Amino acid sequence: MTDKPRNWQEDMKLSEQAKGWTYEITFNGEGNIVAKDANYTFAQVIAGDVGISNAEVILDGLEALPYWLQQYAAAESLIQQKDAEIAAAEKAYEGLQANCVSRGEYEATLKKLDDITKAYHALLQDEGDTP
Structure with a gap:
């Protein structure tokens, strides 16, 4: 070779x-x-x-x-x-x-959204305007 x-x-x-x-x-x-x-x-x-x-x-x-x-x-x-x-x-x-986001980021964002939604619903109930 x-x-x-x-x-x-x-x-x-x-x-x-x-x-x-x-x-x-x-x-x-x-x-x-x-x-x-x-x-x-x-x-x-x-x-x-x-x-x-x-x-x-x-x-x-x-x-x-x-x-x-x-x-x-x-x-x-x-x-x-x-x-x-x-x-x-x-x-x-x-x-x-x-x-894309990681699963952990997704779950943290979802939890944050859930917490904000609960706080919003609580605020509306306090004012007598339930959804």
Whole structure:
């Protein structure tokens, strides 16, 4: 592996450039991977003496790479969408929280209202004007 961070868009561009090529395993005792252009006018050994089984794994990886890059792109897009949804939900929650009171504050306010209402009723009864 490399210490250089990977960029899936750049990797996809490289993968797209390789689409016109065909790859095959040649056997000369150890196994080579040969790349040929679309017209078969140019061929180059891109991996020499890697062994047949290793060459098959490498070719499978080359074939699978575009698919997994597309899957990564879709997942990255979904993550961005969900991050935006979470940010919107958090903002909505903060707005609700700013306009709400705790249960204790609610109960204290309700008790205060009840006390004021009782005092009002008592005042009206004292003046003979019962509700």
